[in-house]
Amino acid sequence: MKASKTTGINASEITPRELFYARRRFMQMTAGASLAALLPRQLWAGDKLAGVQKSAYTVPEELTPYDDVTQYNNFYEFGTGKEDPARNAGSLKTRPWTVTVEGEVSNPKVFDIDELLKLAPLEERVYRLRCVEAWSMVIPWIGFSLSELIKRVEPTSKAKFVEFISLNDPEQMPGQKSSVLEWPYREGLRMDEAMHPLTLLTFGLYGELLPNQNGAPLRIVVPWKYGFKSAKSIVRIRFVEQQPISSWTQSAPSEYGFYSNVNPDVDHPRWSQAKERRLGEFLKRKTLPFNGYGEQVAQLYAGMDLSKDF
């Protein structure tokens, strides 16, 4: 077919190119702006968190650098290597995100993550983190006491334990394609441990929202226990009567107990827990009972044999 050479439109009728694009740009801008104004502000990983108060729960120790905190992680949902989570966690979608709080509570509720963020004033707390593998960090977390959430859902008298269940989605968490642990990752605390003010419902670190590899969009941090007790990317919080079985306990009951309090006197069956390497330091330092939080938490375990209830 032969194309016609003339279009039948006068040159004067044609909108000049610059004007056409300027107009288009203007439309796009206003559309974008009005859309942005209509939607509630969404927060993304790496965004700065505003209105964060400093907390008295701050250890006067040198912070582990941001790069180490965010590039040396145990988060088997993204692979078992320390560098795997930083490399693979990009596939995790943290918005929209809901957290189902259920079980032995008077007010079970499904919380939207952005609603949870506003539940109580955010605090920055500098905690020690001691991994069961005998290394440690010092991290400025952002969040509020888990007790703030617990109070609002009103646990019944049957609620003796709290179980935390992490996301189970091999598409977003490629490490779950391997059955190295039983998914979803499950952890638990006794009710008094969960209510302890030190137990932090955590949304951020270093002034910003949690990077995915650190357990975005929300995790707990229990600073007197080994790191694996602090469940990440939580989607469900369940109040139960029976002591829950955590993923690690299930995989090796003789190595990872329910309590898993940091304890230099109770060794892991295969390695010593007496000392730890603080990342960035050359010489190992002595591990402190309850990771140095004994004054605040030791009374929770009065009368218990911690070598049996490890």
Added chain:
Amino acid sequence: MALKNPDNKTIAWIKAGVFLLALVPLVKLGVRGYFDLLGANPIEKITRTTGYWTLVMLMITLAATPLRRILGWAWLIRLRRMLGLFAFFYGTLHFLTYVVLDQFFDWPSIVKDIVKRPYITVGFPSFLLMIPLALTSTDRITRWLGGKRWRMLHRLVYLIAVGGVVHFWWLVKKDITELATFAAVLAILLGVRLFYRLRRFIQEKLMARAALL
């Protein structure tokens, strides 16, 4: 075939190439260390890397004999000593990393580890056993020992390799992919030897019977 019977000059080149290749992991470690690219826990990284290459070198050393047999490349045996010495070299680096960087000469703690931590209880003697093998690797000492005694002594390498894999096994927290690979490779390398030995045994029996008839 050229690969079957290379001349001495070619073998010298192959040896030099293997030597340089075997140094690559160390050079990589050094470069990454220099540019601060060993991650948040450099001592752990150095320990893991040197341990890993000790096992790899042990496996490659153990592969020389069966490969020679299967491929008919007699000259492979001339690489075996160098490969074994590289296993010892990385094993020594691994051991020194533990003593100097990890423990910083904390002898009571080291002794406690050797006694109490099964993976070190088996890893430490496995390393120690490599020392006599390295010391008896020169031509002169080999001649002095005599072939038979030398071979007896160097059978310790089987114990060392098994010890090395068990050492790794008892240390792995959960992910056994790498460990299973080493275990499988070692099983094959030892299995091939067992196969040849059994075959020879049966053949000798048959020959003996034939001679009787």
